Amino acid sequence: MAECVNDSDEESRIAYGDYVVLKRGEVFKSVQVENKKKVIFEKQWFFMDNAVGQLYGTMFEIVAGGSLKHKPVKRAGDSLDSKEAGQDNRHIVDDGRSQKLTRDDIETLKEQGLKGQEIVQQLIDNSTTFKDKTEFAQEKYIKKKKKKYESDITVLKPSTRLLAMMYHGREPGKICHLRYDTLAQMLTLGNIHAGSKIIVFETCAGLVLGSVMERMGGFGSVIQMFPGGGPTRAGMESFGFPSHFHQTLHEFPLCKVNAVLAGKLDLSEKDTENSRSEETAAEKNSEAQSMEISLDPQEQMRRDERDRLREQRAQEKKVKMEEKRKKLASAAALLQDRNADGLVIASRFHPCPVLMGLIKFVAPSRPFVVYCQYREPLIECYNKLREQGGVINLRLTDSWLRHYQVLPNRTHPVLLMSGGGGYLLSGTTVDAGTAKTKNPHKSEEPDAKRLKLEEKASSCDSSV
């Protein structure tokens, strides 16, 4: 196979400063590659420096001293040879004494610097029952020991898939127990794509925000609504987006939504003025006090220095406030047009008030998606939306996920995850106004006929 040398393969190579996802078996962890920084993952510590310059997807093993060593990928045929195998387990007694090596022995082997594969081979050689196991059982045994003694770590580029699986596995509470297939449904049902303007409200550590941004590819804009003081973006940072993506991201406080809806958002500089006058008053007071102390020339110099610093800080503060005000104004401008292309809600707060408020910013004929860990709040939302009108195709769904073990002659389901992934309410907005008709006299129909039409219309509208 000819090597296709691409000079733009730097995107595929690990570099300092990159956010990566470490993988060992089914366990993931998100870290940033930094110079000589100790990383702890799965009870082992190491430095990432040797990984820099290698391709993403490379597997490494941890060698002495904590450095990473590139490990070439093994093919299936390389599995440890075992010629002897039993037919079934009728004679195998599980008395815990089949392994002749003790824990101390294994520790000694480890200290001697024996590699994982060699330790596994030692374990096999010292197991009395290994040759009696069936082939399948032998493979399973080897797999289990490898998992324990081999420290193979793969370095991967972050993606929604990896980060969603990571959060779901490690800290589901942080993401409202959003399972990754439910997140997949949200992104697709919401028609999240490049060039749209999406409003996101989430308390999932920034994971949902990041996945929306990934699907938008830096095109279009995302307005993140946030409760309280400021938006959480830790999960989003782990995606390692290029800097121009951040320019598409805006934030807007939830507490000001009603003001925007009423058209009364106050964007003036009143706040800054107040704080400045307070500051100068405080300064004057402290100055008055210090005037009473000696007028020593050194003292004077120090006082001047303090004044300069104070001025500088006041200036910086002013600049920051101005920036903040500008950001707020630009986000408000994006919202005010009420032509957002989509709405995604995934939070621990009750979705009803948030949904009813934010949906007003969405243009007609656009999808919206609401995630909730529980079903009941979404049922409330459903009913409220039915009452209010302006939405169609309302669906309340949840999805089941089943993993399969796929091996020759051993394919079977592993377990069924149901009820653990949360629920979704999705729908499409429509124009809530009156019908556009070119023939006004048509509305003057005999009452009986109009009643019949209304009945038909309402029965069409109700979804299960």
Place this chain on the structure above:
Amino acid sequence: MSFVEYSELIQEGDVVIIFMGHDSMMPIKVQSGAQTQTRYGVIRHSSDLIGQRFGSKVTCSKGGWVYVLHPTPELWTINLPHRTQILYTTDIANITLMLELKPGSVVCESGTGSGSLSHSILRTIAPTGHLHTVEFHSQRAEKAMQEFKEHKVSHLVTVRNQDVCKDGFGITGVADAVFLDIPSPWEAISHAKKALKYKGCTHTGLSEPWPGRSSLLILTMYRAGPENLRSFIGPWF
């Protein structure tokens, strides 16, 4: 209108979705002077559709009304004319996530079938990605090309009328992801590997109605060596 970009007003030549009630929708192509019959009456394209806003209510001749919606791949999946069994949104969503599709992705797909998955992929990889889709049935390939043109996405897709198991995808070393939904996917594995990028992480997925057959496929893949395999068992019930 395009399937990869929203617009506000309906124009001539657009494909729109008429919503008549729960589970009752149909796609129509907007043409000046044309009419569409619905059970609520006639919709006159020139007066009722062209120039109107997507999402508005349209009153039909008999007095009933319908909504006219902007097309999305999800609406298309429910409303497209079936030429083959299609993939539905639930599976498509998982495929999109697991293959890590995003703007700029280069994707290979076979078979094209009725284009349900294709439209969804196009929406996700626009505006900088590309879809190479292979369909061995010439009429289906034709119809797919025609639909992509009508939906204003043909610049993002290349349809090839060939047998993927014999002739592959027609490209080498550029794909980020490959998806196979064909009767004997193991025969296409070597072509999939050729089409995938040589460096970095790539993904291959397949649609499999019977879990048992996957084991043969997995074995083939293991030997051929694509590093990342995700097998999706599509629930066909």
